[in-house]
Amino acid sequence: MTIADSQSSSPRLDSKVPGGPMDQRWSNHKFDLKLVNPSNRRKFDVIVVGTGLAGGSAAATLAEMGYNVKSFCIHDSPRRAHSIAAQGGINAAKNYKGDGDSVHRLFYDTVKGGDYRSRESNVHRLAEVSVDIIDQCVAQGVPFAREYGGLLDNRSFGGAQVSRTFYARGQTGQQLLLGAYGAMNRMIHAGRIDSYTKREMVDLVVVNGVARGIIVRNLVTGEYERHAAHAVLMCTGGYGNAFFLSTNAKNSNVTAAWRAHKRGAFFANPCYTQIHPTCIPRSGDYQSKLTLMSESLRNDGRVWVPEKEGDPRAPQDIPESERDYYLERKYPSFGNLVPRDVASRNAKTVCDEGRGVGPTGEAVYLDFGDAIRRDGKETIASRYGNLFEMYERITGDNPYEVPMRIFPAVHYTMGGLWVDYNLESTIPGLFVLGEANFSDHGANRLGASALMQGLADGYFVIPATIASHLAGRKLEAVSVNDDAFKEAEAKARERADLLLACNGNRSVDSLHRELGNTVWNYCGMERTAEGLQEGILKVRELRAEFWSNVKVNGDPNHVNQDLEKAGRVADFMEFAEVMFNDALVRDESCGGHFRAEHQTEEGEARRDDENYAHVSAWEFTEEQKLPTEHREQLTFEEVKLTTRSYK
Amino acid sequence: MIQKKNHGDLRIVLEVWRQNGPGAPGAFEEHEVMANEHMSFLELLDVLNEQLVESGQEPFVFEHDCREGICGSCSMTIDGKPHGPRDRTTACQLHMREYRNGDRVRVEPWRANAFPVVKDLMTDRSAFDRIQQAGGYVSINTGSAPDAHAMPVNKENADMAFDAAACIGCGACVAACPNASAMLFTSAKLSQYTLLPQGQPERDQRALGMVEQMDAEGFGNCTNHYECEAACPKGISVTNIARMNREYTRATLRRRN
Numbered sequence: 001m002t003i004a005d006s007q008s009s010s011p012r013l014d015s016k017v018p019g020g021p022m023d024q025r026w027s028n029h030k031f032d033l034k035l036v037n038p039s040n041r042r043k044f045d046v047i048v049v050g051t052g053l054a055g056g057s058a059a060a061t062l063a064e065m066g067y068n069v070k071s072f073c074i075h076d077s078p079r080r081a082h083s084i085a086a087q088g089g090i091n092a093a094k095n096y097k098g099d100g101d102s103v104h105r106l107f108y109d110t111v112k113g114g115d116y117r118s119r120e121s122n123v124h125r126l127a128e129v130s131v132d133i134i135d136q137c138v139a140q141g142v143p144f145a146r147e148y149g150g151l152l153d154n155r156s157f158g159g160a161q162v163s164r165t166f167y168a169r170g171q172t173g174q175q176l177l178l179g180a181y182g183a184m185n186r187m188i189h190a191g192r193i194d195s196y197t198k199r200e201m202v203d204l205v206v207v208n209g210v211a212r213g214i215i216v217r218n219l220v221t222g223e224y225e226r227h228a229a230h231a232v233l234m235c236t237g238g239y240g241n242a243f244f245l246s247t248n249a250k251n252s253n254v255t256a257a258w259r260a261h262k263r264g265a266f267f268a269n270p271c272y273t274q275i276h277p278t279c280i281p282r283s284g285d286y287q288s289k290l291t292l293m294s295e296s297l298r299n300d301g302r303v304w305v306p307e308k309e310g311d312p313r314a315p316q317d318i319p320e321s322e323r324d325y326y327l328e329r330k331y332p333s334f335g336n337l338v339p340r341d342v343a344s345r346n347a348k349t350v351c352d353e354g355r356g357v358g359p360t361g362e363a364v365y366l367d368f369g370d371a372i373r374r375d376g377k378e379t380i381a382s383r384y385g386n387l388f389e390m391y392e393r394i395t396g397d398n399p400y401e402v403p404m405r406i407f408p409a410v411h412y413t414m415g416g417l418w419v420d421y422n423l424e425s426t427i428p429g430l431f432v433l434g435e436a437n438f439s440d441h442g443a444n445r446l447g448a449s450a451l452m453q454g455l456a457d458g459y460f461v462i463p464a465t466i467a468s469h470l471a472g473r474k475l476e477a478v479s480v481n482d483d484a485f486k487e488a489e490a491k492a493r494e495r496a497d498l499l500l501a502c503n504g505n506r507s508v509d510s511l512h513r514e515l516g517n518t519v520w521n522y523c524g525m526e527r528t529a530e531g532l533q534e535g536i537l538k539v540r541e542l543r544a545e546f547w548s549n550v551k552v553n554g555d556p557n558h559v560n561q562d563l564e565k566a567g568r569v570a571d572f573m574e575f576a577e578v579m580f581n582d583a584l585v586r587d588e589s590c591g592g593h594f595r596a597e598h599q600t601e602e603g604e605a606r607r608d609d610e611n612y613a614h615v616s617a618w619e620f621t622e623e624q625k626l627p628t629e630h631r632e633q634l635t636f637e638e639v640k641l642t643t644r645s646y647k
Numbered sequence: 648m649i650q651k652k653n654h655g656d657l658r659i660v661l662e663v664w665r666q667n668g669p670g671a672p673g674a675f676e677e678h679e680v681m682a683n684e685h686m687s688f689l690e691l692l693d694v695l696n697e698q699l700v701e702s703g704q705e706p707f708v709f710e711h712d713c714r715e716g717i718c719g720s721c722s723m724t725i726d727g728k729p730h731g732p733r734d735r736t737t738a739c740q741l742h743m744r745e746y747r748n749g750d751r752v753r754v755e756p757w758r759a760n761a762f763p764v765v766k767d768l769m770t771d772r773s774a775f776d777r778i779q780q781a782g783g784y785v786s787i788n789t790g791s792a793p794d795a796h797a798m799p800v801n802k803e804n805a806d807m808a809f810d811a812a813a814c815i816g817c818g819a820c821v822a823a824c825p826n827a828s829a830m831l832f833t834s835a836k837l838s839q840y841t842l843l844p845q846g847q848p849e850r851d852q853r854a855l856g857m858v859e860q861m862d863a864e865g866f867g868n869c870t871n872h873y874e875c876e877a878a879c880p881k882g883i884s885v886t887n888i889a890r891m892n893r894e895y896t897r898a899t900l901r902r903r904n
Contacts, residue, residue: 061789076710077776079816080718096796132790139792141785141845143809150799168809174717175812182784189780197773220765249712283685286654286694289714390716393733393740396684459789507700509693554705558668559766561708562700 010630013266013617016420017121022638023103026125029421030464034471041066044470045229047214049201049256051078053173053451054434055235056180057458063187065463070227071184072199072216074251079181082237082249083454086173087294089157089165090451092130097154101162103127109160110449111639113339114414114442115591115607117269117615120638121421122440129460130452134166136459140179144168158295158447159337159646165448170294170386176451180458199225200564201256202492204232204263204430205484211263211430212478215488217496219564222557224489226480231429231469233462234260235454238413238435240273242572242579243524244516246410247279247292253568254575257417257436265425266617266630268418268438270575271583274445274592275525276411277343280394281363285513290409291394293366293387295447298336298343300371300380301404303327305364309354315365315403326350330602334646341444341592341605342646344408348525349603351407358405367403408525412450414441414592415582418617418632422465423457426617429469433457438615443591499566500556504549508562511546512569518542519576523583528596532584536577543573578618578627585629588612609641652694655683657748661695663707664755669763669771675753684744688731689714689721691743692754709768714739716880719815722822723768724755729819729878737817737880757818759827761865772818774864775832782856783836785845804842811838813881823878826867831875833861834891835883841894851898858895 018029036044044067048059051073059071073081093106107127111118138144138152144166145153157165168175187193198219205213205226213228239254240246261267278293304325306318326346328335336343347364350356357363372380377400381388388399395405416439417425417432425432434454441449479485522535546569554560589598589605590612598606613634618627659680666673680695689711696706712720716737723738725731731741746752754768762770812835820831837857840846846853869888876885 057789064788075712075718075720076772077816079776080712080720082713082718085713085715085717094795132792134795135792136787136789138795138798139785139787139845141808141840141843143805143812143839143843146800146802146805148802150801150805151796168812171717171813174815175809178812182779183787183789185776185780186784186786189782195776197776249718250714251712284654284683286652286683286686286690288687288690288693291715390740393736394687394742396742396744463789505701507697509697551700551703553700553703559708559769562706 009633012426012630013418013632014420015119015632016422017119018421022120022124025121026128033464034467036467036471038066042068044068044231045070046231046233046466047227047229048072048233048235049214050081050235050237050436051181051184052081052083052235052237052434053177053180053454054436054458055233056081056177056184057455058233058235058433058462059193060180060183060187061459061463062466063192069187069193070196070229071193072196072201072214074198074200074219076197078184078195078197079178081177082252083177083451084174085249086451087170087292088296089155089167089172089448090133090176091157091164091448092134092166092452093127093164094131094134096152097163099162101164105162106130106164108639110440110446111442112644113444113446115444115605115644116442116609116613116636116639116641117590117634118440118442119634120636125461126440126453126456129456132460133452133455137176137179140182142168142175142179155296159334159339160446173451176455180455201236202259202567203488204260205488206263206427207478207482207484208476210428210473210475213480213485215485215492217492220559222555222560224492226485226489228478228480228485230475231431231466233431233433234417234436235433235458236436238416239270239575240410240413242515242576243410243519244513245282245287245290245520247276247290250289253571255568255571258571258575260417260425260427260430262620264427264620265430265432266418266619267415267578268615268617269415269582270579270618271523271586271593272414272443272591273410274340274412274414275344275408277340277347277408278366278406279409280391281358281360281405281407291390292409292411293391293404293406295340297366297384297387300383301336301366301368302370303336303343303364303366305350305355305357315357315367324350324355331646338646339444339446341594345525345594347408363405363407365403366406368399369403372400412445414439414443414445418615422468423462424465424469428473431462431466433462443593495570496556496563496567499550499552499563499570502547502550502552504551506549506551508550508552508565508569511542511550512565512572515539515542515569515573515576519579523580526594526596527583529584532580536580539573539576539580546570546573581626582616582618585616586612607643652698653681654686654694655681657682657684657743657746659691659743659746660751662751662753663768665707665767666764667766669765673764682743684742686743687714687739688725688741688743689739707768708766711739716740717815719817722757722770722772722818724757724822726753729757729822730880735880735882757822759821759866761827761829762818762821774829774866775816775818777864778829778833778857778860779836781860782849782853783840785840786849798844800844808839808842811835811842811883811887814883815881817880819878819880820875821866823874824867825872825874826870828869828875829861829864829866830869830888830891831879831883831885833857834887837891837894838887841890850894851901854891854894854898855902858891
């Protein structure tokens with residue numbers, strides 16, 4: 001059965017996946033796509049929202065090709081987008097280590113790691129272009145780690161059985177982003193990109209069913225601006241801050257995606273969120289964000305909790321025989337290196353049993369004692385020195401002497417706006433790249449794959465597929481004085497006015513924190529139908545409280561960070577309900593989505609491939625109404641569906 | 648009346664700079680916050696801002712984002728030191744365990760003509776972007792790169808290039824310098840490419856372009872105080888400045904017109 005004739009697929013979701021052998025689909029598709037003649041490209045304006053790895057690489061590449069690019073970011077410089085904070089590395093099927101890696105193996109691992117909830121053809125393309133990304137970045141001068149012979153070094157990451165991860169000490173994200181930013185700067189200097197910083201997209205403008213522009217608020221002057229183009233690319237990241245506490249940057253938000261959703265872009269799989277197992281636990285109510293400690297720590301650190309509930313002893317006083325190295329015990333073949341979802345859920349389980357450690361009881365130990373005895377302090381310092389230093393700075397504990405305390409935290413969101421094989425959303429002319437789309441990671445993302453996907457979308461996919469829209473459709477002339485632009489701007493102004501007029505008693509942060517608690521408690525690492533239903537009611541109550549009791553001070557015509565936050569939190573309040581609904585209708589466990597009703601006797605996730613091997617994409621209907629679910633059936637031709645086992 | 652939240656027993660008196668815009672007069676405002684040792688410095692400001700909002704006053708504007716010391720957004724001088732008292736630490740990674748009960752702490756924006764105050768602690772650092780636009784890249788179009796292993800790079804040079812590339816573009820070097828010089832920043836960017844084979848074809852025009860843009864932005868000159876290196880949260884070395892001076896001299900002598 002192919003996707004097109006599947007009974008359960010919505011006719012609104014045409015994935016446009018090409019046919020033919022898997023390893024030739026992308027090449028054939030590129031050949032079949034229409035082209036825009038180089039001398040015609042200058043006639044097309046393209047808006048790129050966001051300057052992370054996806055947006056930065058797309059803006060630079062499209063400008064190099066000759067399109068007129070307008071780039072927007074909420075920061076004071078494109079370099080500050082949150083891709084910059086990625087630590088670990090970027091995967092590529094180069095097989096430089098000769099340990100049996102290949103495009104097919106990276107493809108296979110990613111589909112399996114995603115718990116069989118991603119589109120095979122997309123993932124295969126991702127694995128194919130991964131090798132070109134490394135070539136491109138090295139040519140730009142990205143200082144990847146090298147060996148003494150002068151060639152690039154690789155490491156195994158996040159439990160991969162081959163060494164395919166390229167890295168730049170603990171700041172691979174920054175170095176890759178600076179590469180893309182440099183490529184952008186070259187095009188800005190050449191007058192091919194107009195860069196608009198400190199601009200927040202507050203609405204998408206759709207003219208006759210086609211995305212033709214955006215409304216932005218200038219975050220310094222408070223002015224609203226209208227920008228028109230022939231295509232809009234949204235590269236605006238994920239929605240992890242719905243949880244308030246996450247490893248996302250403070251300004252990361254769902255607003256651009258949510259505004260597009262309300263204009264007709266379907267939101268796919270919002271319940272797929274990734275909870276990263278190695279974060280520094282929270283210390284108090286004032287906590288503003290959580291800090292990730294690189295997953296690479298699990299290569300040498302051993303995870304344990306005391307055997308006994310509520311053991312009050314310091315870790316060094318607990319003898320070996322009274323420690324439970326629960327990952328090694330339950331998963332002898334992968335041990336501490338099980339995938340992120342498995343590691344996170346097990347940490348929650350032992351804490352729920354009352355065996356959590358630290359002042360809050362919400363932490364487990366990550367112990368380097370054995371590694372230091374085996375390899376020496378110096379070796380461990382050379383591998384993780386900067387991470388240990390960061391840990392000590394934040395917690396005041398020295399991890400060379402006492403085990404680290406870690407706990408899972410929201411880190412990445414696999415869900416996002418639905419896109420077809422061309423990365424086009426359900427609104428023609430609106431393309432979505434990077435974490436903002438529902439992407440190639442299925443229900444769980446493997447380590448070092450986010451950077452790969454962002455750059456694949458921006459450097460290699462969109463430059464080819466955007467022609468399907470620009471050359472394939474007749475695009476009428478639009479002006480920023482058209483009614484659609486006026487209406488969108490008026491609505492955005494009205495929303496801000498409402499927030500300012502509310503004049504209640506509660507700060508935006510206190511409401512956001514409460515929303516985050518609700519999402520974490522009811523739609524976090526473990527979900528139940530009952531809890532989700534209860535959570536939906538709580539979210540609704542809180543949304544009503546927000547609109548009646550929020551307090552936003554200050555001048556709307558100047559820098560007003562409170563107003564910015566309020567607008568974003570208002571959107572999170574609406575978005576959260578769709579997330580809950582999605583988690584509720586997905587009556588199975590898969591990847592990062594664990595429904596307590598669906599587990600094996602040993603507590604492992606139980607997928608239901610017969611009924612849920614599909615993408616759920618939500619269509620906005622009207623305010624305060626349930627969205628409509630559409631389904632795209634997933635078919636698996638190359639990878640056999642099996643139960644993931646890491647035992 | 649400001650409603651205080653009690654998050655611990657560490658009493659901190661903050662003097663924070665309030666200024667409505669580039670030309671407007673500014674002044675320090677005094678506020679008290681109850682903190683605890685695990686809080687980060689920015690969380691202390693969050694608590695202060697929440698108190699202000701709930702008491703109907705305007706919160707202080709300050710730049711921040713990743714809160715992991717890598718995005719380079721945070722930019723405040725704490726008790727006269729950019730990013731505060733701890734070495735190699737951005738303000739977001741500074742924690743209150745550095746302070747004692749009753750401490751008085753003064754917080755102000757970067758002070759430099761080339762970084763005008765936008766509001767309160769926020770300054771306009773777009774000059775850094777323009778310096779990089781003037782040559783801080785390798786001109787290579789996407790898709791035209793050779794295989795990554797086609798060009799081995801001496802590990803020592805690769806490591807030095809990385810040390811320079813670790814710059815997060817925060818501007819602490821400028822804020823720390825008595826001349827408000829941007830030479831540490833510019834030289835770090837320049838050095839990354841100078842040390843790598845990929846950077847060689849554009850070596851001269853990069854040095855000329857970046858240095859000339861840096862001067863045009865109104866940054867001061869280097870007179871070897873080394874305050875920049877001491878303030879840099881990433882420990883960027885002043886040897887980069889020496890390298891930039893050599894590169895600039897070399898490029899000037901080789902200039903064809």
